[in-house]
Amino acid sequence: VLLVFNIGKQLYKEPVPWAGLLAVALFLMLGSLPGLAAECMMEMPAVMMSFFALLLFIRAEQKKTRMGYAQFGCALAAAFLMKYNFGLVLIAAFVVVAVSEISFNRAESYWHSVIVVLVPLVLVFVFWLIVPKFRLHQYLETLVNRPHGPQELGWAYFGFYPEVIYADFGWWVLLLGGAVIHALWHLKDRVMRLLFCVGALSCGIIIFHQTKNTRYVYPVYLGLIP
Numbered sequence: 301v302l303l304v305f306n307i308g309k310q311l312y313k314e315p316v317p318w319a320g321l322l323a324v325a326l327f328l329m330l331g332s333l334p335g336l337a338a339e340c341m342m343e344m345p346a347v348m349m350s351f352f353a354l355l356l357f358i359r360a361e362q363k364k365t366r367m368g369y370a371q372f373g374c375a376l377a378a379a380f381l382m383k384y385n386f387g388l389v390l391i392a393a394f395v396v397v398a399v400s401e402i403s404f405n406r407a408e409s410y411w412h413s414v415i416v417v418l419v420p421l422v423l424v425f426v427f428w429l430i431v432p433k434f435r436l437h438q439y440l441e442t443l444v445n446r447p448h449g450p451q452e453l454g455w456a457y458f459g460f461y462p463e464v465i466y467a468d469f470g471w472w473v474l475l476l477g478g479a480v481i482h483a484l485w486h487l488k489d490r491v492m493r494l495l496f497c498v499g500a501l502s503c504g505i506i507i508f509h510q511t512k513n514t515r516y517v518y519p520v521y522l523g524l525i526p
Contacts, residue, residue, distance in 0.1 A: 308526055331467065346518075401490060445510040449513065468517075506520065
């Protein structure tokens with residue numbers, strides 16, 4: 301909760317941190333949150349580490365120091381180790397932001413920041429999946445679709461997660477729709493672009509993935525709630 305508050309506070313820099321308070325209110329609306337916490341599900345520490353990584357990215361973008369980007373890279377690696385799908389979504393979103401920044405905004409100097417972020421990730425991938433014992437094939441097996449829930453194409457399949465989000469937020473989901481429009485309007489900002497990519501990528505993955513489970517919606521919330 302403190303991380304969610306600080307993300308909203310740092311992102312908008314208001315005299316009164318209304319954005320942080322609103323983000324906390326939306327986060328605490330999640331009906332599945334107490335159950336996942338009580339059952340010690342890995343989604344909770346993964347959400348915490350992912351929000352911590354987003355907070356470090358905001359601070360790195362504000363200060364523009366190599367140490368800040370290195371800390372963000374370490375937090376990305378920690379999120380990946382905490383729960384693979386959260387880390388992969390964050391890493392993929394950062395890659396999209398970096399490529400778009402260098403390709404469209406002609407920010408060639410941003411390469412230095414990208415390399416600083418990627419170094420901890422490369423080290424983690426090497427020493428977690430290759431060096432102690434080559435277990436990359438075991439990791440790839442975890443990414444295979446395992447059919448669960450509705451499988452026939454139709455509303456039950458594609459509408460599974462929209463129904464989950466509506467069940468969590470009710471008509472407050474319209475506020476989240478407004479947040480998406482706001483993000484689209486400010487995509488030139490790298491932080492806003494990262495949040496949008498996190499939400500869009502994770503949403504696309506879970507909607508088309510055959511494994512349907514309510515707790516798999518949480519990576520989408522990483523981009524929507526702040």
